[in-house]
Amino acid sequence: MAESKKEIKTYISDASDDMTWHERLYVPALAKGFGVFAKHFFRNLLGDKEEGDTGTIQYPEQKIAYSERWRGAHRLTKRPDGSTKCVACMMCSTACPAQCIHIIAKEVDDPNVEKAPEVFVIDELRCIFCGMCVEACPKDAIRMDTGIHVPAMYSREEAVWDLDKLISNKGVRGNV
Numbered sequence: 001m002a003e004s005k006k007e008i009k010t011y012i013s014d015a016s017d018d019m020t021w022h023e024r025l026y027v028p029a030l031a032k033g034f035g036v037f038a039k040h041f042f043r044n045l046l047g048d049k050e051e052g053d054t055g056t057i058q059y060p061e062q063k064i065a066y067s068e069r070w071r072g073a074h075r076l077t078k079r080p081d082g083s084t085k086c087v088a089c090m091m092c093s094t095a096c097p098a099q100c101i102h103i104i105a106k107e108v109d110d111p112n113v114e115k116a117p118e119v120f121v122i123d124e125l126r127c128i129f130c131g132m133c134v135e136a137c138p139k140d141a142i143r144m145d146t147g148i149h150v151p152a153m154y155s156r157e158e159a160v161w162d163l164d165k166l167i168s169n170k171g172v173r174g175n176v
């Protein structure tokens with residue numbers, strides 16, 4: 001232990017010996033650092049925010065353009081009669097690693113369908129946007145193609161999207 005302390009001291013002392021008197025003052029380095037800070041500060045304060053001249057944006061009033069490849073938050077697709085294609089099979093909620101999908105099934109009269117969701121909610125704050133639910137769905141009933149980035153909100157409840165909200169969301173490349 002004593003040996004290693006001695007080695008560290010020697011290393012520090014050697015490093016100090018290599019420094020010029022100019023570097024030992026630290027003032028030029030401080031001035032340089034302050035210059036970088038001032039440059040970014042005034043650029044953010046006075047730069048053209050609309051043109052994206054600064055690295056800071058006034059979110060949520062101002063939003064940056066997302067990549068073409070950004071798919072977005074969830075929606076439930078519909079049949080021609082406006083009802084959801086979801087048959088409440090629970091495949092999506094089973095596949096979801098964040099356990100943020102909650103479904104309660106109900107029976108329906110249509111023998112081709114048998115079940116539909118009575119309750120279908122997704123907690124978008126817990127969601128990690130992995131897309132596993134979309135992959136797991138055998139009916140193409142859930143998609144992540146709305147282009148929506150979950151907005152800033154004032155309460156957790158607003159982030160829990162229910163059946164009506166999920167059905168009303170539209171796809172950016174056409175709605176089904």
Ligand code: SF4
Nearest residue numbers: 096127128130131133
């Ligand atoms: S995207 Fe992933 S985390 Fe979000 S609801 Fe689907 S499976 Fe769950």
Ligand code: SF4
Nearest residue numbers: 086087089090092137
């Ligand atoms: S969205 Fe798809 S996977 Fe999820 S319960 Fe409905 S039919 Fe099943």
